[in-house]
Amino acid sequence: EKFKALMKYKFLGKTGLKVSLFSYGNWLNSAKDADYQTTKDCIEASLKAGINFFDTAEVYAAGEAERQMGQAFQELKVVRKDIVVSTKIMKCGDGPNDSFLSRKHII
Helix, strand or coil: CCCHHHCCEEECCCCCCEEECCCEECCCCCCCHHHHHHHHHHHHHHHHCCCCEEECCCCHHHHHHHHHHHHHHHHCCCCHHHCEEECCCCCCCCCCCCCCCCHHHHC
């Protein structure tokens, strides 16, 4: 908790959202089920440090990173309004609607 008081926050462009100067991204540590505890521990440590900005992508381990991040937030009882989550939308599958910015793909 003492580190949380030291975290600095800045506005994210013109969105009105204040995000921590540091963010947590789970590209390398969330590729398989065995990685989940590491993911959860890292997210918990990030929250304790005052980090409120989390980054992932559907292409990270074919969606496994997003799933693990969401599961960790749920188990840690993170209040959704207290965090900002960004993701990147790319091609993650072979189907005709599994790519880029189609409404079906995003939603």
